[in-house]
Amino acid sequence: MKTLAHPQTLSDRIENLTESQTLAMSKKARELIAKGVDVINLSLGEPNFPTPEPIVKAAMDALQARKYTYYTPVSGYLDLREAICEKFKRDNELSFTPEQIIVSTGVKQSVANVILSVINPGDEVLIPSPYWVSYNTLIQLAEGVCKTIPSSVDTHFKIDPQQIKDAITPRTRMLIFSSPCNPSGTVLSEKELAAWAEVLKEHENIVIVSDEIYEYINFTGKHHSIGSFQELRDRVVILNGLSKSYAMTGWRLGYMAAPLWIAKACEKVQGQVTSATCSITQRAAIVALKSKLSETDDMLKAYLRRRDLMAGLLKKIPGLKFDIPQGAFYIFTDVSSYFGTHWNGKKILSAEDMSFYLLEKAHVALVPGEAFGDPNSIRFVYAAEDEKICKAVDRIEKALGELRR
Numbered sequence: 001m002k003t004l005a006h007p008q009t010l011s012d013r014i015e016n017l018t019e020s021q022t023l024a025m026s027k028k029a030r031e032l033i034a035k036g037v038d039v040i041n042l043s044l045g046e047p048n049f050p051t052p053e054p055i056v057k058a059a060m061d062a063l064q065a066r067k068y069t070y071y072t073p074v075s076g077y078l079d080l081r082e083a084i085c086e087k088f089k090r091d092n093e094l095s096f097t098p099e100q101i102i103v104s105t106g107v108k109q110s111v112a113n114v115i116l117s118v119i120n121p122g123d124e125v126l127i128p129s130p131y132w133v134s135y136n137t138l139i140q141l142a143e144g145v146c147k148t149i150p151s152s153v154d155t156h157f158k159i160d161p162q163q164i165k166d167a168i169t170p171r172t173r174m175l176i177f178s179s180p181c182n183p184s185g186t187v188l189s190e191k192e193l194a195a196w197a198e199v200l201k202e203h204e205n206i207v208i209v210s211d212e213i214y215e216y217i218n219f220t221g222k223h224h225s226i227g228s229f230q231e232l233r234d235r236v237v238i239l240n241g242l243s244k245s246y247a248m249t250g251w252r253l254g255y256m257a258a259p260l261w262i263a264k265a266c267e268k269v270q271g272q273v274t275s276a277t278c279s280i281t282q283r284a285a286i287v288a289l290k291s292k293l294s295e296t297d298d299m300l301k302a303y304l305r306r307r308d309l310m311a312g313l314l315k316k317i318p319g320l321k322f323d324i325p326q327g328a329f330y331i332f333t334d335v336s337s338y339f340g341t342h343w344n345g346k347k348i349l350s351a352e353d354m355s356f357y358l359l360e361k362a363h364v365a366l367v368p369g370e371a372f373g374d375p376n377s378i379r380f381v382y383a384a385e386d387e388k389i390c391k392a393v394d395r396i397e398k399a400l401g402e403l404r405r
């Protein structure tokens with residue numbers, strides 16, 4: 001039996017788990033704000049719009065009805081899962097049955113459910129990088145092995161199908177990615193996904209997890225899902241949710257559409273961990289999913305305008321390299337040309353050093369690329385008011401101008 005070094009020893013699993021760096025940066029920013037510092041927080045990937053009125057009304061009606069305050073089925077109310085199936089048919093031309101849908105407490109839980117259901121210790125998971133922060137942490141929690149496939153601003157943050165081919169081994173069990181991508185804003189086209197599918201169809205053991213939470217925040221005019229390739233249909237898991245597209249981050253609703261064998265396993269995991277998500281949120285979600293709300297289109301227009309505003313301002317700063325994002329609400333900016341510069345005797349050698357410098361000097365909170373598997377870049381969120389964007393970039397420009405070789 002293992003003897004404990006200290007009575008308050010935590011599990012190795014938790015000791016090895018890294019704290020979400022997006023949340024860590026936000027915490028640090030909040031600490032500064034509490035001290036009275038005027039910090040502009042561009043670190044959290046969160047719409048700055050209120051939830052659209054019809055959704056709020058649906059929640060209030062559900063509360064008033066007094067019959068939606070009980071436990072719901074673990075996988076979500078049947079009429080919600082039917083509404084999700086209709087959404088897949090309407091928007092993606094994909095057919096699912098309600099049994100294939102599992103509604104969760106945010107897409108974060110859907111990611112955890114699928115990883116815990118499929119990954120055994122030592123199984124390898126391919127993650128195109130940069131990637132969303134929680135993928136690799138949750139894989140670590142399941143004792144899987146993350147195998148990142150790198151991209152950079154020079155490849156428009158896209159990977160080549162040959163890179164996928166080269167990364168596959170007999171232990172590869174999963175590929176997980178987001179398109180539109182957090183943090184790069186990259187959107188994969190039908191042709192690019194077809195090329196991925198061509199490689200993946202040869203490897204039946206690989207479960208493909210496609211995180212489509214930014215589906216509606218896409219400036220290319222058309223969203224494509226890898227789930228539409230027939231040859232992969234029995235092992236693609238599509239994740240989606242309401243946090244971003246409907247400005248509902250606090251409501252906590254995500255969902256997955258999966259082959260039955262995976263859906264059943266995820267229901268089992270969720271049934272032991274949290275049960276279903278909030279009943280009132282589920283009632284409101286039906287209204288959100290059934291209607292094409294004009295508010296979502298308005299938000300998309302606002303994001304596009306803000307993207308152009310921020311990109312235009314960042315372009316004027318020497319040494320920053322970025323791609324104009326095609327979706328989501330982030331500009332992932334390569335700051336490596338500033339590595340080796342210094343301030344107050346401290347050298348800036350990484351994106352993390354740069355983020356802390358910008359927080360201390362410019363009072364702008366941003367998340368360093370290390371959190372997303374890219375130590376050269378920093379993620380700028382443009383889901384913020386125009387004045388905030390202008391003020392933040394202005395402060396950043398001045399702070400960068402003070403760095404010396």
Ligand SMILES: Cc1ncc(COP(=O)(O)O)c(C=O)c1O
Nearest residue numbers: 106107108132178182241243254
């Ligand atoms: C790519 C991606 N997936 C999943 C999530 C989790 O979203 P939620 O748990 O709020 O549904 C986020 C949130 O930032 C995200 O960016």
